[in-house]
Amino acid sequence: xxxxxxxxxxxxxxxxxxxxxxxxxxxxxxxxxxxxxxxxxxxxxxxxxxxxxxxxxxxxxxxxxxxxxxxxxxxxxxxxxxxxxxxxxxxxxxxxxxxxxxxxxxxxxxxxxxxxxxxxxxxxxxxxxxxxxxxxxxxxxxxxxxxxxxxxxxxxxxxxxxxxxxxxxxxxxxxxxxxxxxxxxxxxxxxxxxxxxxxxxxxxxxxxxxxxxxxxxxxxx
Amino acid sequence: xxxxxxxxxxxxxxxxxxxxxxxxxxxxxxxxxxxxxxxxxxxxxxxxxxxxxxxxxxxxxxxxxxxxxxxxxxxxxxxxxxxxxxxxxxxxxxxxxxxxxxxxxxxxxxxxxxxxxxxxxxxxxxxxxxxxxxxxxxxxxxxxxxxxxxxxxxxxxxxxxxxxxxxxxxxxxxxxxxxxxxxxxxxxxxxxxxxxxxxxxxxxxxxxxxxxxxxxxxxxxx
Numbered sequence: 001x002x003x004x005x006x007x008x009x010x011x012x013x014x015x016x017x018x019x020x021x022x023x024x025x026x027x028x029x030x031x032x033x034x035x036x037x038x039x040x041x042x043x044x045x046x047x048x049x050x051x052x053x054x055x056x057x058x059x060x061x062x063x064x065x066x067x068x069x070x071x072x073x074x075x076x077x078x079x080x081x082x083x084x085x086x087x088x089x090x091x092x093x094x095x096x097x098x099x100x101x102x103x104x105x106x107x108x109x110x111x112x113x114x115x116x117x118x119x120x121x122x123x124x125x126x127x128x129x130x131x132x133x134x135x136x137x138x139x140x141x142x143x144x145x146x147x148x149x150x151x152x153x154x155x156x157x158x159x160x161x162x163x164x165x166x167x168x169x170x171x172x173x174x175x176x177x178x179x180x181x182x183x184x185x186x187x188x189x190x191x192x193x194x195x196x197x198x199x200x201x202x203x204x205x206x207x208x209x210x211x212x213x214x215x216x217x218x219x220x221x
Numbered sequence: 222x223x224x225x226x227x228x229x230x231x232x233x234x235x236x237x238x239x240x241x242x243x244x245x246x247x248x249x250x251x252x253x254x255x256x257x258x259x260x261x262x263x264x265x266x267x268x269x270x271x272x273x274x275x276x277x278x279x280x281x282x283x284x285x286x287x288x289x290x291x292x293x294x295x296x297x298x299x300x301x302x303x304x305x306x307x308x309x310x311x312x313x314x315x316x317x318x319x320x321x322x323x324x325x326x327x328x329x330x331x332x333x334x335x336x337x338x339x340x341x342x343x344x345x346x347x348x349x350x351x352x353x354x355x356x357x358x359x360x361x362x363x364x365x366x367x368x369x370x371x372x373x374x375x376x377x378x379x380x381x382x383x384x385x386x387x388x389x390x391x392x393x394x395x396x397x398x399x400x401x402x403x404x405x406x407x408x409x410x411x412x413x414x415x416x417x418x419x420x421x422x423x424x425x426x427x428x429x430x431x432x433x434x435x436x437x438x439x440x441x442x443x
Contacts, residue, residue, distance in 0.1 A: 051315060051319070051356055052319050052322070052352055052353065052356060053352055061308075063308070063311060065311060065315065066315060067314065067315050067318035067319065068318075069290065069314065069318055070311060070314035070315040070317075070318050073310065073311070073314050074307065074310070074311045074314070077307050077310070078307060086295065086298050086299060087282075087284070089294070089295070089298065090284060090286060090291060090294075090295045093288065093290065093291035093294055093295070094272060094286060094287055094288050094291040096291075097288035097289075097290055097291050098272070098273050098288065101273070131273055131274055132273065135272060135273065
């Protein structure tokens with residue numbers, strides 16, 4: 001038995017990607033078990049491995065953890081990526097929840113029906129550039145530090161980087177008006193564990209392609 | 222200045238209700254400022270009080286906190302309702318995320334009408350009975366304790382009670398197959414701070430009615 005964390009999901013980003021990012025940023029090696037068919041999901045459910053019959057599921061420290069936020073909270077705490085006290089945690093949580101909301105919009109784009117795609121895209125870009133990015137740009141501007149919270153690397157930085165990159169995949173110049181986010185992006189990308197994760201051959205997953213959508217839908221629905 | 226937390230939201234349950242429950246259960250007095258019309262929301266926007274232009278917002282300990290989960294985690298952490306260590310927190314988080322999903326479904330029910338409402342209600346009942354309640358019933362059965370995690374009252378218990386009562390509003394008797402949850406409900410409802418919150422005249426809000434929903438749609442433009 002390897003003792004490494006083991007991730008159960010389909011071979012794509014979805015709700016597991018942020019977990020991969022956080023583990024990788026923390027320098028934690030992990031294994032992955034990919035679901036390919038609905039039967040794979042049925043098997044996990046039948047085994048009683050999924051508390052609420054859902055994925056993601058991560059085997060870690062003797063637990064079969066489910067619920068994305070629960071898993072992220074655990075990893076962040078365990079590897080000291082969650083601030084030094086209750087107040088820093090509060091800030092990190094607020095920032096992270098905003099990032100998760102934006103990330104969700106970006107994530108579900110590829111699954112939208114054709115007639116809804118254009119509107120969804122416009123909404124995504126509007127929210128990114130008018131609601132979310134200005135907040136993080138201002139945070140960095142106000143304290144002038146390298147990291148979002150407490151002058152120390154935290155999950156907020158990891159999750160923001162992940163989302164900035166996803167947003168750029170949707171619209172390459174989306175950071176045009178945010179110089180501090182641009183330098184943040186470069187700076188955090190250069191952290192050794194993250195730099196490694198960003199290189200080809202890592203466990204980072206590519207964006208879900210339109211042609212993969214039916215396969216994913218079939219596993220889960 | 223009162224020093225009490227101050228809640229900014231509409232005068233109804235929505236996403237603020239779980240926060241009211243947790244503060245009440247922790248015995249923390251709080252004030253409320255209700256958004257009754259669009260101008261109230263616009264004022265919060267122009268004041269720069271809402272980090273992501275959204276409510277709930279809770280003024281607490283010098284912060285203007287937003288994002289429901291961030292607020293709940295802070296309150297739970299501050300008032301010792303978040304377990305004693307990392308592993309207990311993990312279980313509390315897992316359980317709370319489950320009840321959040323269930324209550325989220327019930328919250329959205331009010332936005333549906335006609336056929337889709339019926340279908341959605343059927344889905345809620347199915348999920349409550351087959352996916353969520355069995356988990357909590359089993360948790361209580363396996364350890365035989367009064368509380369879900371660590372033999373001590375936590376956020377998970379308060380959140381589950383809230384979810385149970387909301388589910389019963391959807392379908393009285395929804396707990397019929399879950400004897401331990403019925404006992405749990407009786408027990409947690411009797412915790413003095415919670416008992417007080419469940420009495421008429423408390424800051425607990427009633428289920429949404431059509432008038433409330435219409436006003437919410439107007440204020441938030443959806």
